[in-house]
Amino acid sequence: xxxxxxxxxxxxxxxxxxxxAECIKIVEASGLxxxxxxxxxxxxxxxxxxxxxxxxxxxxxMGMASRVITTVKLDDRRDVTGMIDRKIQSVEEKLGxxxxx
Amino acid sequence: xxxxxxxxxxxxxxxxxxxxAECIKIVEASGLxxxxxxxxxxxxxxxxxxxxxxxxxxxxxMGMASRVITTVKLDDRRDVTGMIDRKIQSVEEKLGxxxxx
Amino acid sequence: xxxxxxxxxxxxxxxxxxxxAECIKIVEASGLxxxxxxxxxxxxxxxxxxxxxxxxxxxxxMGMASRVITTVKLDDRRDVTGMIDRKIQSVEEKLGxxxxx
Amino acid sequence: xxxxxxxxxxxxxxxxxxxxAECIKIVEASGLxxxxxxxxxxxxxxxxxxxxxxxxxxxxxMGMASRVITTVKLDDRRDVTGMIDRKIQSVEEKLGxxxxx
Numbered sequence: 174x175x176x177x178x179x180x181x182x183x184x185x186x187x188x189x190x191x192x193x194a195e196c197i198k199i200v201e202a203s204g205l206x207x208x209x210x211x212x213x214x215x216x217x218x219x220x221x222x223x224x225x226x227x228x229x230x231x232x233x234x235m236g237m238a239s240r241v242i243t244t245v246k247l248d249d250r251r252d253v254t255g256m257i258d259r260k261i262q263s264v265e266e267k268l269g270x271x272x273x274x
Numbered sequence: 275x276x277x278x279x280x281x282x283x284x285x286x287x288x289x290x291x292x293x294x295a296e297c298i299k300i301v302e303a304s305g306l307x308x309x310x311x312x313x314x315x316x317x318x319x320x321x322x323x324x325x326x327x328x329x330x331x332x333x334x335x336m337g338m339a340s341r342v343i344t345t346v347k348l349d350d351r352r353d354v355t356g357m358i359d360r361k362i363q364s365v366e367e368k369l370g371x372x373x374x375x
Numbered sequence: 376x377x378x379x380x381x382x383x384x385x386x387x388x389x390x391x392x393x394x395x396a397e398c399i400k401i402v403e404a405s406g407l408x409x410x411x412x413x414x415x416x417x418x419x420x421x422x423x424x425x426x427x428x429x430x431x432x433x434x435x436x437m438g439m440a441s442r443v444i445t446t447v448k449l450d451d452r453r454d455v456t457g458m459i460d461r462k463i464q465s466v467e468e469k470l471g472x473x474x475x476x
Numbered sequence: 477x478x479x480x481x482x483x484x485x486x487x488x489x490x491x492x493x494x495x496x497a498e499c500i501k502i503v504e505a506s507g508l509x510x511x512x513x514x515x516x517x518x519x520x521x522x523x524x525x526x527x528x529x530x531x532x533x534x535x536x537x538m539g540m541a542s543r544v545i546t547t548v549k550l551d552d553r554r555d556v557t558g559m560i561d562r563k564i565q566s567v568e569e570k571l572g573x574x575x576x577x
Contacts, residue, residue, distance in 0.1 A: 175514055175515060176515075177513075177514070177515035177516070181383075181385070181444065183383070183385070183388070183389040183391070184388050184389030186385070186386050187385040187386030187440075187441060187442040187553070188566075189385070190563070190566035190567050190569075190570050191570050193567045193570075194567050194570035194571045197567060197571060197575055198571070201575075206576075207576055208513070208514060208576055208577055209564055209567060209575045209576065209577045210480075210511070210513040210514075210515075210518065210564075210577070211478055211480070211511060211513075211518045211559065211560050211561075211563050211564060212478060212479075212480035212513075212516070212518055212549055212551060213480070213515070215513065215514045215515055220329070220332070220333075224325065224329070228321070228325070231321070231348065231350070232321075235350060235352065238389075239351065239352045239353075239389060240349075240350065240351045240352070240389040241348070241349075241350050242347070242348065242349055242350075242383065242444075243346075243347070243348040243350070244345070244346070244347045244348075244446070244549075245344075245345070245346045245347075245348075246343070246344070246345045246346075246515055246547075247332065247342070247343065247344040247345075247346075248341075248342075248343055248515060249332070249336055249341065249342045249343075249344070250340060250341045250490070251336065251340045251341070252340075256514065257514050258514075260493070260514050261512055261513075261514060263491075263493040264493050264496045264497050264500060264512060266493075267493050267494050267496075267497035268497045268500060268501070272500055272504075272512045273509075273510055273511055273512065274511055274512045274513070276413055276414060277414075278412075278413070278414035278415070282484075282486070282545065284484070284486070284489070284490040284492070285489050285490030287486070287487050288452070288486040288487030288541075288542060288543040289465075290486070291462070291465040291466050291468075291469055292469050294466045294469075295466050295469035295470045298466060298470060298474055299470070302474075307475075308475055309412070309413065309475050309476055310463055310466060310474045310475065310476045311379075311410070311412040311413075311414075311417065311463075311476070312377055312379070312410060312412075312417045312458065312459050312460075312462050312463060313377060313378075313379035313412075313415070313417055313448055313450060314379070314414070316412065316413045316414055339490075340490060341490040343484065343545075345448075345547070347414055347446075349414060351389070357413065358413050359413075361392070361413050362411055362412075362413060364390075364392040365392050365395045365396050365399060365411060367392075368392055368393050368395075368396035369396050369399060369400070373399055373403075373411045374408075374409055374410050374411065375410055375411045375412070422531070422534070422535075426527065426531070430523070430527070433523070433550065433552070434523075437552055437554065441553065441554045441555075442551075442552065442553045442554070443550070443551075443552045444549070444550065444551055444552075445548075445549070445550040445552070446547070446548070446549045446550075447546075447547070447548045447549075447550075448545070448546070448547045448548075449534065449544070449545065449546040449547075449548075450543075450544075450545055451534065451538055451543065451544045451545075451546070452542065452543045453538065453542045453543070454542075
């Protein structure tokens with residue numbers, strides 16, 4: 174399963190990079206494959222492993238702010254793994270060329 | 275904490291109401307306050323109670339389809355409950371009138 | 376087409392109801408059918424009418440804050456109108472009873 | 477302004493890469509900076525330029541399917557450009573090391 178998530182505190186100023194940095198520490202500690210994208214972090218793993226990372230990040234930022242907006246988007250395909258790279262490769266195959274990634 | 279979520283199967287036709295109905299059964303069985311909105315279901319409760327409902331819905335629809343896109347948006351305020359009604363009331367107070375809801 | 380959107384300013388404190396109230400004024404001025412839901416505002420209309428409302432709301436809040444996160448989710452069905460009520464009715468028919476809405 | 481968007485047809489099978497490929501053609505024709513991420517496409521530009529690309533992609537996929545779910549998330553900072561690279565750099569500076577991206 175692939176998940177993209179973001180955790181944004183309200184009332185803590187307009188810069189959020191320090192909170193993203195805290196989340197990346199938690200993501201890296203999980204050992205799951207991930208990519209930091211401009212609008213969110215993508216993690217791959219089974220449902221419970223991925224959602225445990227999301228929970229850890231949400232709780233970490235809740236410990237630093239009194240209101241947090243967390244968004245999570247899951248793409249779950251039965252019996253499919255390695256989606257983090259394969260989805261982009263599949264688009265490149267359709268286009269017959271490389272894209273910016 | 276307030277959560278809005280939707281669980282959409284791919285490859286199962288363009289109508290999704292039967293899958294939403296399955297999810298509403300799970301939401302109602304949880305006993306948590308909820309609202310069915312046109313674009314998703316809103317549930318209120320503590321983090322683990324809400325995410326247990328989301329997990330149940332995701333797994334139920336995964337049992338009926340081989341690919342599922344689930345989106346979840348959390349709004350968590352420390353020490354605040356009763357948000358499901360209060361957020362709309364707060365907007366109505368600012369406007370000084372009732373809105374469509 | 377149905378759209379749910381939210382417009383959240385960063386760096387303006389943790390309460391956002393005054394910004395939602397500004398957006399509801401713009402939505403109501405459009406004359407489009409809408410519902411204020413706990414996690415976003417749902418508007419129905421053709422693509423350009425709906426996105427013009429979203430643009431107006433985004434620009435209004437950008438005029439009040441230096442950073443804004445806007446999320447929009449569109450559900451577009453060819454030749455289908457009246458979705459704002461029909462989606463919930465369709466779920467109630469599947470369940471054979473009324474739900475909380 | 478930075479936008480991440482995805483355009484998913486319902487009722488067209490569970491693979492969506494051919495639709496993503498159509499969208500990437502439209503994104504590339506716009507000349508705007510972009511990144512194809514595993515869960516969506518990120519585009520940078522001013523509001524109207526970016527939303528014109530999103531409109532083009534939505535309409536293209538609507539021409540191929542009778543129901544389309546499009547999600548768009550905007551991050552707009554007044555007087556700030558070059559966000560597509562800078563957001564990730566800012567997190568790396570906070571962490572003092574490179575991340576997977």
